[in-house]
Each structure stands twice: as structure tokens, then as C-alpha cells.
Amino acid sequence: MRIDDLPGELLMWVLIGSEVAVFAAGITVMEAVRLTDPAGFATAQGMLDGRMATLNTALLVTSGLFAARAERDGGRAGLLLAALGGVAFLAVKIAEYTADAARGVTMEAHPFFTFYYLLTGFHAAHVIAGVVVLVLVAIRPRRDTAQAAAMFWHMVDLVWVLLLAPVYLLG
Amino acid sequence: MKYQTQRIALAYIYVALALFAVQVTMGLVLGYIYVDPNFLSEILPFNIGRMLHTNALIVWLLTGFFGAAYFLIPEEAEHEIHSPLLAYVQLAILVAGTAGAVITYLFNLFEGNFLLGKQGREFLEQPTWVKVGIVVAALIFLYNVTMTILKGRKTVISTILLVGLWGLALLFLFAFYNPPNLALDKQYWWNVVHLWVEGVWELIMASILGFLMLKLTGVDREVVEKWLYVIVATALFSGILGTGHHYYWIGMPAYWQWVGSLFSSFEIVPFFGMMAFAFVMVWKGRRDHPNKAALLWSLGCAVLAFFGAGVWGFLHTLHGVNYYTHGTQITAAHGHLAFFGAYVCVNLALFTYAMPVLKGRDPYNQVLIMGSFWLMAGGMLFMTFVLTFAGTLQTHLQRVLGEGYMDVQDQLALFYWMRFGSGFAVVLGAFLFIGATLIPGRREVIEPGPVVRHAAE
Numbered sequence: 001m002r003i004d005d006l007p008g009e010l011l012m013w014v015l016i017g018s019e020v021a022v023f024a025a026g027i028t029v030m031e032a033v034r035l036t037d038p039a040g041f042a043t044a045q046g047m048l049d050g051r052m053a054t055l056n057t058a059l060l061v062t063s064g065l066f067a068a069r070a071e072r073d074g075g076r077a078g079l080l081l082a083a084l085g086g087v088a089f090l091a092v093k094i095a096e097y098t099a100d101a102a103r104g105v106t107m108e109a110h111p112f113f114t115f116y117y118l119l120t121g122f123h124a125a126h127v128i129a130g131v132v133v134l135v136l137v138a139i140r141p142r143r144d145t146a147q148a149a150a151m152f153w154h155m156v157d158l159v160w161v162l163l164l165a166p167v168y169l170l171g
Numbered sequence: 172m173k174y175q176t177q178r179i180a181l182a183y184i185y186v187a188l189a190l191f192a193v194q195v196t197m198g199l200v201l202g203y204i205y206v207d208p209n210f211l212s213e214i215l216p217f218n219i220g221r222m223l224h225t226n227a228l229i230v231w232l233l234t235g236f237f238g239a240a241y242f243l244i245p246e247e248a249e250h251e252i253h254s255p256l257l258a259y260v261q262l263a264i265l266v267a268g269t270a271g272a273v274i275t276y277l278f279n280l281f282e283g284n285f286l287l288g289k290q291g292r293e294f295l296e297q298p299t300w301v302k303v304g305i306v307v308a309a310l311i312f313l314y315n316v317t318m319t320i321l322k323g324r325k326t327v328i329s330t331i332l333l334v335g336l337w338g339l340a341l342l343f344l345f346a347f348y349n350p351p352n353l354a355l356d357k358q359y360w361w362n363v364v365h366l367w368v369e370g371v372w373e374l375i376m377a378s379i380l381g382f383l384m385l386k387l388t389g390v391d392r393e394v395v396e397k398w399l400y401v402i403v404a405t406a407l408f409s410g411i412l413g414t415g416h417h418y419y420w421i422g423m424p425a426y427w428q429w430v431g432s433l434f435s436s437f438e439i440v441p442f443f444g445m446m447a448f449a450f451v452m453v454w455k456g457r458r459d460h461p462n463k464a465a466l467l468w469s470l471g472c473a474v475l476a477f478f479g480a481g482v483w484g485f486l487h488t489l490h491g492v493n494y495y496t497h498g499t500q501i502t503a504a505h506g507h508l509a510f511f512g513a514y515v516c517v518n519l520a521l522f523t524y525a526m527p528v529l530k531g532r533d534p535y536n537q538v539l540i541m542g543s544f545w546l547m548a549g550g551m552l553f554m555t556f557v558l559t560f561a562g563t564l565q566t567h568l569q570r571v572l573g574e575g576y577m578d579v580q581d582q583l584a585l586f587y588w589m590r591f592g593s594g595f596a597v598v599l600g601a602f603l604f605i606g607a608t609l610i611p612g613r614r615e616v617i618e619p620g621p622v623v624r625h626a627a628e
Contacts, residue, residue: 014401018408018437025433107426114426 008147016155019126023119023159027166030115037111044112045168047105052096053168057160059089060127064157067134071150074143082153083134086127093124116167123159130156172528174245176252181529182262183238184522188605190231190269191515195601197224202594205587222276222296228510230269235518236339236375237261237312240332242525243382244316248323253315261311268304272297294360295346302346309340327396328378328385331403335374342366354422361417368514369413369480373406373441376476376517380445383469383524388456398448402441409437416488420497428490435488442481442513449473461533461616464540468520471548475512483508483555495570500583501562508555511547519544519604526608533616539607546600553593561586 006013034041063085070078100106107117130153137149172178201220204210211220245252252258274280275298281287286299297305313336320329345362381395415431449470460466483505487496496502527534561583569579 010397011400011404014404015408018405018440022433022437025436026429029429029433107424114429118426118429 008144008151012148012151016151019155019159020162023123023162026115026119026122027162030112030119031166033111033115040110041112044105044110044116047100047103048116048168049096049099050168052092052099053164056089056092056096057164059085059092060157060160063089064154067150067153067157070141070146074141074146076138076141079134079138079141079146079149082150083131083138086131086134086153086156089127090124090131093120093127119163119167123156123163126156126159172531174251176255176258177242177245177525178529179252179255179258180238180242180525182259183234183241184526184529185609186262186266187231187234187238187518188522188608190227190234191601192605194224194227194231195598197227199591199594199598202587202591206584206591219277223273226272228515230265232510232514232518233339234262234265235522236336236372236379237265239375239379239518239521239525240312240316240336242521242529243332243379244319244329245323247326247329247382248320250319250323253318253322257311257315261308261315264304264308264311268297268301268308271304272301275301290349292349292356292360295363297346299347302343305343306340309343313337313340326392327399328381331374331381331399332378335371335378338371338374339367342371357421358418358423361414365414365417366411368510369410369435369438370407372514373410374403376472376513377402377406377441377445379517379521380449380469380473383465383520384449384452384456386524387458387460387462387466387469388452389458389460390452390456394455395452398444398451402444402448405437405444406441409434409440413438416490416493419490419493432489432491436485438488439477439481439485442477446473446477462524462527462537463617464534464537464544465520465524467541467544468516468523471544472512472516472520475508475516475548475551477512479505479508479510479512479555483559486559495566496562499562499565499569500558500586501566504555504558504562507558508551511551522608527611530611532611535611536607537617539603539612543600543604543607546603547597548600550593550596550600554590554597557586557589557593561590 003010063082066078066081066085068078069075070082105113105116107114130149133149133152137145197220200211200215201217201224204212204217204220241252241258275287275289276296279289281298282289288298290296290298316333316336320333342363345359348359350356350359377399381399384390385392385395411434412430413435415427416435418427418431450473453466453470487493487501487505523540564586565579565583568574568582569576
């Protein structure tokens, strides 16, 4: 396998590799800090609302399906439906953050919450960027641009799935 | 020299080398003050010496970058510089501004005056009129090179250089805000200087290295471009949020500790990329370029930048480590090798390549220039090791055992003497470089020696 054999833009792969590396490092550090205070982390984690995260997983994975279809046919509908999934994800995320804050889940309240907000917040920033990219590409869809947008969107999808277990479930 | 306007670079190189001489001389004086603290204390207090040492560095590196751009852009764009007159006006403004800032600082002229006086800051301490002058000069420069590129061929190298230079000028605008509290003052200072050296300057460095590799090794432009894309992408990805590693202890929210630690850990990647790039290009290249000294400086740059900026930066970037090492001699060790390896070397590499071309002759004084590399690099590495040991000891005595700052400084005296010695080697190397570059000797092209071909080939 040569580097030229990779489908799509090389730069996109550099970006995807960098993103996955940073999130992986962030998750690893969180788990390492968890070892210093397992009980405190478990209590803090218990304050999160897993139902919102489940709903968001379903939304994001479904929107990934539309992105995959758009990548295959370069169609506008798939791109816009994928972006719509992203917007729905963000709406749920805002509702989740608001409810969290009302329950006293704030950035400084516990080290776990610092990681919770940093990791999911940084991911949400990528969802915003992804929605913008999908909409921009949908204005005048082409095969290569649709592919680049879909690659970015799958990365956003992948990172969410990677975050889901350590942030909401494990511990 | 293919394009007449490349000559503009000569004037910039002369100014840069003059300031380089000032910078290293001040460095030597400061190194001596560390071992004999009352030396020149009435005439040249330490803070003024340090201001000259660090600011002369920044200004000469910038002047060198401008010179590099005026040298490289005509060749890349295959077009003469839009306006040579504007280029010289720009240089005159920069020289007048630099002199104005130094004189105002030395004699504290116009105290309290918004436009003409000092601003009472530790850094970014130019009087407002100088800051305006810097912006005007930057605008002239950007107009000049952008027009040149627009009229000529657009290449990846010149585009990356241009993005880096635009970023450099725009980020300087943070210097105009003089915040009322110290935490914000530090934050804005880092917004300029971190985003310069760990952001847009890396773009400038990568494009200059790319240009040198293209000329010196003769590899295909497409290969150079692919590497540059990867280097630039990883530099910006890690460097922008990596600014967080300067926010740990200045009064910013605690989450910056994790943001800074995570992202700045990845700042080693682009520097590793540049090192790998330089060596792979030389390995793949077919051209036997006669300017061996420029090649040595280019490869030395990539290696020393990786160690100084990459490895020594990573050494104390994690906030758990930095909690103890912050502001110790570890920082000084990193700062010296990083600035030397990355930005001093890339400038000197370009000067070494450009000077014979600008003077229209074969590479000259190559042995002296290579000797100056080993003197400077050897001295700087020794200084880095010495300061790292000093910093480790200082961290333990001062931050772990809790001894007083000055008591610890006394115990570091031996290291400071060794640092002074290594600094002397660096200054010697610097003057050797300046002399060998400015005074061309006889023609001196190094012929390749006899090569034994091995069976494995």
C-alpha cells in the first residue's frame, strides 16, 4: 500500500489522523486520572444523563448513513440530511448541557466534568464545523468535495463512538 | 541571480547580520552578568540587556524572513518584485522603528506619553508610534509580495510563505491592546509570540526549507509540496490550541492545563516532519549542488529544531511537569536551542545559499561557514545541556525542597560558568559566519572525495 493509493485528499487523512490521535490522548489521560479517584469519578459519571447520549448516538450514526450515500452518488439530498442530523445532535447537546448545568455539573465541579466538557465540547465544535462543511458542499455538489465532506463527517461520527463508552458507560 | 530585484534581499541580509551581532554580543554580556552580577550594573542593568538580547533576536529574524521572501519570491513567481522602492522604504521604516524603540527604552523618553513613551509592559514594549510603523511596514511588504505573486506563477512554496507572512502581520495586532491587568497582559503577549513561533513562523520556516531542498537536492516539486502540506497541517493543528501551555499559571481557567498539555504534546510532530523531510529529500535527490555549506545549515536546522523546539519543548510542556519547572533554567535551555535550531539556522541556511547567488559567484568560504556551523551548534548544544542540568537542580532545590531563589542561584554558579564558556563559542561562531559571509574569499567549491561503492548498492 502506497500513500498515493489512499482515496480522497491526503490532507483529509492527515486531519483525521491528527483528530483521532488528540481524542485518543484525551481519553487516555482521563482514564489515567480516573485511576487516582475511581469512586469520585463514578459518582460524577452517575450524574450524567445517558439517555441524551443514546439519542445522540442514534442521530449521528443515522446522519453518517446519509453522508455515506452522498459520498457514493454525490447527491445534494444526502449531504443536507446528514447536516440535519448534525443540527439535531447539537440541539440535543445544548439541552443536555443546560440540564447538566442546572444539576451542578460544571467544568470546575470535578476533574471528570472538566474532561467531560472538554472532550464532548471539542467534539461538538467539530459537529458545527462538519455541518458548515456539509452545507457548503451541498450548494454545488461534486463527487470529490462530497467525498471530502463525508470523510470529515465519518471522523466526527467515529470520535463520538470512541467518546461514548469512556465518558458515559465505563467506570 | 535570475531576477534583478532579488538584490533587495542583500540590504535585508546586511541589517539582519548587524542585529545578529548585537544580539549575540548582548547574550555574552548577560551570560557574564550571571556569574558576576554587578558587572555593568550601573550602565547596563540586566533588564535592558535582556530586552536587547531578545528583541534584537526577534527583529533580525523578521528582517531575515523579509529578505528571504524578497530573494525567493521572484524565483518562485518567475517575476520581478512589484516595487523595489517600496521594499527599501519598508526596510528604512523598520530600522528607524527599531532604533526609536531602543532609544526610548534606554532613556525612558516621553514618560507617560501615549504615542511616544514606553507602555510599562514587560514585553511588546514598543512605543505606539513604533507599533504603527511596524504595521505600515508589514502592509507595504504584504502589498509588494502579494502583487508580485499575483502577477507571476503561483506555487505551493510561495503560497505557504505568504500565508505565514500574512499571519505574522495580523497576529502582531494583538500588541496594540495594553490590558489593565497582568494576567491579560501575559495572555495577549503569548497570543502574539506563541502563535508566531509555534504557528505561522513554522509555515515560513517550512516554505524556506522547502525552497532550499528544491534547489539543493533537485527533487521533484510535487514531492516537496506534499511534504509541506503535511507539515503545515500538523503545525497549525497542534500549535494554535497549544498556546494553552502558556496559560497554565497566569490566572487563566484551569481547563487550559489539559488543552495546553494535549495539543502542545503534538507540536513535536511538524518538527519531526521537517527533519524527516530534509533527510528524505537529500537521500532521494540526484543533484550534487556545489553549495555544501547551505546544505549543512539546512540539515542542521531541521535536526536542531526537532531537538530544541520538539524534544526540549515536550520535556516541560505537560502541566504536571511544568508546575515544578516553570520559569527555571529548563525554560532557558529550551528557548535557546529552539530559537537557534528553528529560526536562526533557517535564516543562516538561506543567507548561505543566497549570498553567492546575489553576488553572482561560486559558493565561497564554505569551509569557514561550515566551521561556524559546528562552533555555533556545538556551543549551543553544550549550553542547552548545561542549562538543562542547572534547571533540574534548580527545580529540585527550589521547587521541591523549597530553598530560597538566590540561595539556589549561588549553587548553580558552576553551570553558569560553563554556560558562559559555551556562549563564547557561539559568539565566536557567529562572528566567523558574519565575516565569512560578508567578505568573500577565493573561489572554494568542495569537490566530492573518492567514494567506495559497496556491494549492497
